[in-house]
Amino acid sequence: MNVGSFKPHKAMLSATSVGAWHRPIIAVCTLLFAVIIFCFYQFLYPYHFYYQEQNQLFLQTGEYLRHYFDKPAGLSRLVGDWLTQYYYYRFAGPVILSLAVTITGLAVRWSLSAAGMRRATWLAGLLVATLLFAFTWHYSYLLSSVLSVLFSLLLFCGAALLSRHIGNSICRYALLLLPMPLSFVLFGYGWMVCAVCLLILEASGRRRTGAAIALVSIFVMLLAVPATKRFYWLDAGDMYSWPGMGKIVKPEFDLETDFGAAAEYRLGNWDKVTAMVEATPSPTEGQLFFYNLVQAQRGNLPNVILKYPDNYLGTFEKIGPSTPLLTLKRINELYWALGDATFAERAALQALVFSPDNRNVGMIKRLAEVNIVSGDTKAADKYLRLLDKTAVYHSWALAAPHNPVYAAKKAMVNRKDTLRTSDNAHVIMMELLDSNPRNTVALDYILCSDLMLKDIANFKRDYDRYCMRNGVGRIFPVYQEALMIWLAGTGASQTTWEKYIKMPELIKRFSDYNAMRGNSAFSDTYWYWFDTHKAPEVK
Numbered sequence: 198m199n200v201g202s203f204k205p206h207k208a209m210l211s212a213t214s215v216g217a218w219h220r221p222i223i224a225v226c227t228l229l230f231a232v233i234i235f236c237f238y239q240f241l242y243p244y245h246f247y248y249q250e251q252n253q254l255f256l257q258t259g260e261y262l263r264h265y266f267d268k269p270a271g272l273s274r275l276v277g278d279w280l281t282q283y284y285y286y287r288f289a290g291p292v293i294l295s296l297a298v299t300i301t302g303l304a305v306r307w308s309l310s311a312a313g314m315r316r317a318t319w320l321a322g323l324l325v326a327t328l329l330f331a332f333t334w335h336y337s338y339l340l341s342s343v344l345s346v347l348f349s350l351l352l353f354c355g356a357a358l359l360s361r362h363i364g365n366s367i368c369r370y371a372l373l374l375l376p377m378p379l380s381f382v383l384f385g386y387g388w389m390v391c392a393v394c395l396l397i398l399e400a401s402g403r404r405r406t407g408a409a410i411a412l413v414s415i416f417v418m419l420l421a422v423p424a425t426k427r428f429y430w431l432d433a434g435d436m437y438s439w440p441g442m443g444k445i446v447k448p449e450f451d452l453e454t455d456f457g458a459a460a461e462y463r464l465g466n467w468d469k470v471t472a473m474v475e476a477t478p479s480p481t482e483g484q485l486f487f488y489n490l491v492q493a494q495r496g497n498l499p500n501v502i503l504k505y506p507d508n509y510l511g512t513f514e515k516i517g518p519s520t521p522l523l524t525l526k527r528i529n530e531l532y533w534a535l536g537d538a539t540f541a542e543r544a545a546l547q548a549l550v551f552s553p554d555n556r557n558v559g560m561i562k563r564l565a566e567v568n569i570v571s572g573d574t575k576a577a578d579k580y581l582r583l584l585d586k587t588a589v590y591h592s593w594a595l596a597a598p599h600n601p602v603y604a605a606k607k608a609m610v611n612r613k614d615t616l617r618t619s620d621n622a623h624v625i626m627m628e629l630l631d632s633n634p635r636n637t638v639a640l641d642y643i644l645c646s647d648l649m650l651k652d653i654a655n656f657k658r659d660y661d662r663y664c665m666r667n668g669v670g671r672i673f674p675v676y677q678e679a680l681m682i683w684l685a686g687t688g689a690s691q692t693t694w695e696k697y698i699k700m701p702e703l704i705k706r707f708s709d710y711n712a713m714r715g716n717s718a719f720s721d722t723y724w725y726w727f728d729t730h731k732a733p734e735v736k
Contacts, residue, residue, distance in 0.1 A: 223319050230323070231299040234330050238291035241448070244456035245336055246290030251463075251559035252552055255282045256586040268429050270345055270385025270440045277341025277440075282558075285589045294333060297343045302326025304350035308394050311357035313401030332443030336452055337553075342441045349380040349387025353394045370407070373398070374414050381422060385439040388418060452523075455483030459527060462487040463559070467495075485509040486527060490534050498641040499673035502648065503726050512622040512646045513735045516544055522551055529563055535639045536609030536629050540620065542567045558590065569598060570606045609636050622646070627659075634667040641671070648679055648723060651732045657683045672699045678723040681707050 238246070255261075255278045265275040284290035306322035314321075329346065332338045353376045363369045373395055380388040392415045399407035423433035431439060454477065461469045474480045474488040486509055492498045502508060511531045514524060529544035545563040549555055565580035577598070584594035597603075611625070612632040626643040629636055640663055647656035656679055664671050680697045681704070683689075698704065710719045719725040 226319075226323075227299060227303065230302070230326065231295050234298060235291050235295040238294060238333075239288065241450070242334075242453055243287075243291070244453055244460045245449075246284040246294075247460040248336060248456045249281055249339065250284035250290070250589075252557055253278055253281055253554075254556035254558045254561060254583070254587070255279055256583065257588060258586055261586075268431060268439065269381055269425075269436065270341065270383065270387070272383040273344040273348055273385065273387070274341040274440050277339055277344050281340050282587065282589055294340060294343070297340060297347060298326050298329050298333070301329055301343060301347040301350065304347055304354065308350045308354040308357070309397065311354045312394050312398035314397055328445075329443070331445045334448045335444065335446045336449060336456075337441070338443045339441060339553075342443055345384040345387040345440060346390055349376070349384045349390040350394070352376045352380055352384075353391045357394070357398060370410055374410075377414065377418050378421075381418070386437060386442055388422075389437075392418065451481055455481055455523065458484040458487040462490065462530070467491045480505060482509040483523065483527065486511050487530070490530060493638045493641050494534055496637055496641070498645055499671070499675050502645045502675055503721065503723060506730065507733075508649065509733075510642065510646055510649065512626075512642060513649075513733055514622075516540070516547060516620055520547075522548075525551060526557075526559075529560070532625075533563065533566070535626060535642060536606065536633070536636055537611050537625050538567045538571045539611065540625060543620075558584070558587065562590070562593070565594075565597060566603065569600075569603045570610060572607075609633055609638075623655075630663045634663060634669060637669070637671070640664070640669065644671070644676060648675065649733055650735070651727055651730075653679060653683050653686070674700065674703065675723045677703055678707070679727075682724065682727065685711075 262275060265271040265278075268274075280293050283293065302322040302325055304322075305325045306318040309318040309321055325346070329343055332342070356372050356376050360369045360372050363372060376391040377388045377395070380391050392411075395411045396408070396415075399411045422436050426433055426436055429436065454473070457473055458470055461467075461473065470487055470491050474484045477484060480488065485505060489498060489501070489508070489510055492501050511524075511528060514520065514528055516525070516528060520528075525544065526548045529541045529548065532538075532541035532544060542564060545560040545567065549557050549560040549564075552560065561580050561583055565577050565584065568574075568577035568580065581594045581597060584590040587594075609629070610632070611628050623643060623646065626639045626646075629639040630643065633639075643659055643663070644656060647653075647659060660671075660676065660680065663669060677698055677700045684694055684697065685707075694704075706719070706722070707724065710716070710722065710724050713719075715725070715728050717725070
């Protein structure tokens with residue numbers, strides 16, 4: 198044979214020259230995909246990770262770990278929650294989730310190749326990874342759901358590769374069918390991934406008997422899964438989708454800003470909270486809630502209460518079954534800042550009840566803090582022992598009982614009878630001020646709440662009771678302007694004006710405003726706000 202005249206077959210060219218350039222391109226595209234989603238998570242979505250980390254509790258004890266297997270997907274949930282606790286650290290969340298999504302895309306390609314699929318496996322992997330990436334935009338979509346797909350793919354891939362070395366057809370089918378029930382127990386809804394791969398394997402091999410066996414097995418699984426609901430105590434619908442199949446949503450950038458304000462506030466980065474909110478043209482309720490908490494604790498709330506047209510204090514919210522979950526999870530911060538341990542504890546407990554599996558490390562921390570301040574050592578120790586068994590909060594639990602911040606908080610506690618039939622914030626703040634007249638956080642919140650409601654009569658009563666009578670000087674333009682409305686409306690004497698108005702330069706401006714009421718030149722005043730804004734609804 199003349200070697201020089203040899204011409205390779207077209208299929209050989211496809212298998213050699215194409216593969217030579219195909220693999221590097223796929224590798225580069227995979228790396229680029231991973232970098233893109235990492236950048237999205239790190240720079241556009243970082244606070245979603247902190248929210249998820251706070252919304253769980255992972256204890257490093259044998260008994261706790263065993264509880265994961267009380268429901269399907271025990272292994273993927275265990276590994277997912279174990280990794281999620283490290284979302285607390287900067288960069289950890291984006292790195293972990295980017296790797297999980299990217300490797301899942303690769304696992305799709307490996308599994309389809311093991312199933313005998315030769316074309317477009319990389320495209321299928323990209324589509325699945327992109328779909329999972331879109332699922333992660335929802336704040337409640339957990340890492341364990343991604344891992345359920347990944348681990349199921351790896352399990353099937355291993356079984357398919359191993360089956361090639363088994364000659365006995367019965368043993369081969371037993372090995373290929375095993376991943377479905379095993380995936381259900383360990384990885385939840387991931388068993389459906391194994392079912393799809395099994396069908397592809399049998400269809401690509403044109404094995405009618407194998408395809409029939411696969412279809413019958415899948416049908417049996419569809420019947421068997423809901424039959425286990427009494428063992429797992431889940432609804433039939435949840436049995437098929439556990440631990441959560443996800444749904445496509447738009448990126449939740451509004452929630453990201455809320456989560457950002459909450460995270461930076463709880464981490465003590467109050468200057469960052471202020472900068473974030475003031476850089477936002479139209480802050481959300483969640484942002485304003487934490488912004489006002491920062492300003493109140495710095496004694497600056499009266500200066501910013503009119504800064505935003507629809508400002509939000511949180512004092513008109515009621516804690517109950519109809520309270521939105523995200524509101525419930527932040528409202529304890531208001532009562533904690535005001536100094537009411539009873540309602541801070543109540544709000545934290547309710548947020549804990551409505552958290553997934555009743556686990557929320559942020560609320561456990563708050564419950565420990567509340568009981569340290571209230572002096573209930575046994576209750577505080579109960580929560581501190583839980584935190585001591587975590588990887589991230591172990592050191593915090595050891596140091597918390599000796600934190601001087603809690604000693605200062607004890608001076609603010611409500612010494613009135615806290616067995617109330619109402620959660621009216623106005624009543625709570627009055628009790629706090631009667632207990633400690635120097636509680637300026639509660640004082641500014643009660644006065645600013647009166648102003649937001651345009652309740653000038655109550656504002657005057659509260660100002661007299663907690664400022665004038667106690668000698669607490671709260672001389673701010675917004676308070677002076679509100680007092681002028683009351684003084685003018687009641688025809689007060691000159692002596693009374695001099696008693697209340699300590700910023701006489703405002704009197705001339707008040708006179709000018711009355712000559713042109715509603716003029717936007719006075720938009721920085723409470724008079725303008727009073728005439729042009731609607732009072733918020735008390736919920």
